[in-house]
Amino acid sequence: MRQTWRALCASTATVVLAAFAAGAQAETVNVGVTVPTTGPAAILGIGARNAISLFPKQVAGFDVNFKVLDDASDTTTSVKNANQYLSEGVDLIVGSSTSPQSLAIIEAIAGRETPLIALGASSRLVLPMDDKRKWVFKTAANDSLMAQAIIEHMAAHNVKTLGFIGFADAYGDSWLNEITPLAKKHGIDLRVTERFHSKDNSVTGQVLRVIAADVDAVLVAGSGTPAALPHATLTERGYKGLVYQTHGAANEDFLRVGGKALNGGFLPVGPNLVWEQLPDDYPTKAASAKFVPMYEAKFGEKSRSNFAAQAYDVLLLLERALPEAAKVAKPGTKEFRIALRDALEKTSDLRANAGVFNMTPEDHSGLDARARVMVKIQDGEWVLDKAAK
Known part of the structure; x- marks a missing residue:
């Protein structure tokens, strides 16, 4: 009888422990996403929203609730959405898709001890590392990686003089800051700098001034479909030099809007965009x-x-x-948010779509040269430039 009682107690304890473990893991993780699904940057946010709609209901055995809000390509709305998520006690915020919006969110949530995974590209989102940015991670390669690829490609094609036409915002600022010292280092003279707004209907004045500077190549630093306007205008005005775009322009709508006027243009892109053209052993291909x-x-x-x-x-x-x-605390608590931040920072050798992530306390992008490949635009297609390194 005593042995039977002991067996029953042991069995009951096992059931209770199993139920406790299952209950702990069943705690819902809440993630607030803010991306632009309307406005000038909608093409960026729609892609992000669509990808998130493919997420499973459970992630690594945990119930995860992803709530998505449209920030209308507006920094004020991005901040409003982020503050709403903070008031709801989310465990993580994701967004936004542009660098200016992401930067605004970083300022708004500073001191609230909630991790943010930004989808913008500017290195300013994670650098220089400080008390604000220690809570920020990003999945897009830093502009510096892409800028290096562009300048090296220009040097290999004997470009000696360069013109710049960029967004009049944080994205354009970031690119100008990145490209200026790199161009100088490679002996390329940045002769002329022009800026434009994503909502502009014409950039004829800027393009004419760039053409008048008689440069070997032009870099258009914009994102989404608005980046097609300067490129197409350069073609229409008879510019014969090389035209480069940034990775922010890498989407099908950009190709559709620009049409054949984009032919011959070069840009760095994430390897996922041309994954079929990559060698089988490329680390992101799987x-x-x-x-x-x-x-x-x-x-x-x-x-x-x-x-x-x-x-x-x-x-x-x-x-x-x-x-x-989850080894440290339950979702919905400050301790869990801190532990989640710490776990993200320890990510290593994660072979993802954007590249291979190796986060460190100093680097919350964690990507290297494997996060970029150079492509040429040809008849509405991205063609891998196999000669580029």
């Missing part, structure tokens, strides 16, 4: 071979974009980080 077909099966052929892939990489980061954070 992740993209899974994600891109799944994405295009739902949203249509050629609907892929860097912006969608970078948003999907949030899922891959969470698959690593959530189990580690």
